[in-house]
Amino acid sequence: MSRQYTVGVEGEVSLTPTEAQLLADGEEAGDASVAEVAERREATVAAALHGSRLDKAVVAMASEFSRNHLQSLIEAGRVWVDGVLHLSASRKVLAGQRVVIELVPTQECRAFRPEAIPLAVVYEDDDVIVIDKPAGLVVHPAPGNWSGTLLNGLLAHHAAAATLPRAGIVHRLDKDTSGLMVVGKTLVAVTALVRQIAARDVHRSYLAVCHGRLEHTTLRIVAPIGRDPRSRVRMAVVPSGGREARTDVERLAVHEDTAGGTLTAVRCTLHTGRTHQIRVHMASVGHPLLADVTYGGPVGHGLTRQALHATRLGFDHPVSGQPLAFEVAPPADFSAVWQLVMAGR
Secondary structure (H helix, E strand, O other): OEEEEEOHHHOOOOOOHHHHHHHHHOEOOOOOEHHHHOEEEEEEOOHHHOOOEHHHHHHHHOOOOOHHHHHHHHHOOOEEEOOEEOOOOOOEOOOOOEEEEEEOOOHHHHHOOOOOOOOOEEEEOOOEEEEEEOOOOOOOOEOOEOOOOHHHHHHHHOHHHHHOHHHHEOOOOOOOOEEEEEEEOOHHHHHHHHHHHHOOOOEEEEEEEEEOOOOOOEEEEEOOEEEOOOOOOOEEEOOOOOEOOEEEEEEEEEEOOOOOOOEEEEEEEEOOOOOOHHHHHHHHOOOOEOOOHHHOOOOEOOEOOOOEEEEEEEEEOOOOOOEEEEEOOOOHHHHHHHHHHHOOO
8 A cells, every 4th residue: 555645844644543453453354464565655855854864754754653663664675765775764864855665563563463372271251261371372472472472362262352451361470380370351350350469369379399498388488579680581589679579388398309409399379479479589598490590490300491380270250259269280391390399298
């Protein structure tokens, strides 16, 4: 499709509501993606932009996109000036020149689309879905994982997910943590579940295998969690500026292994839901989870991801108020290690 506009004070660029929705959804009616029907937009450089950078002129043509995204389109070979392909965002433009840009949606926009991903549904009704998430499945699209996520699967699973914030996802599990999650299917259900989580009325219990021998049969860890000041990809217990976090730990069994190191099987109960909470808290007391390389956990026993499984989930049904509780056994990779440690109790 092609449109002609004037850049700068001589005119403004805007999308119709239908076009804006097209770019936001990443799809057109039917099965054609935006990438397949990229909009070709043309404009004349106004006198007010004479001598400006090319990316500034392009921003004036497509202000609904971020400057970073438009710069990436220039570098990707999607912008021409007077018929000549330009790859430098800093190149100067002159009044009267014709600028052409092929607009494609951002990765974020294209990420929110249905994908036929198998979901292990433990329970489902008109209001909620309880899912047993496998290790390796990312919950929400993010840099490096713009497709193949639980959100994409939910969009394909039921049509109403497209009308809900985050497709109804109200809490998350780390990519390599397996186990139970609840998802809302209506706005009423999502709102009620979010309120239950905020009020700490959603009960979550995890099984984990940690390094070393946990001396106490029970342990309560109360320590604020925030971004690790030394690494933006990690969280940490921080002395100030962190968010309140509380984890209760119960020792279930200890496996003494002189060759591979001692391991302890624990049950962890969350009272708050901070990012990486159990992993950070266990590492902070000297017992990182097995195979949790991010937080210093040793690799071993054939496990290639942190030994953490969300085994129990309880909440009140967001519409009927009926108490619901679910429990799932860990998958095979975790179960093999778990059984080994539990045999030593």
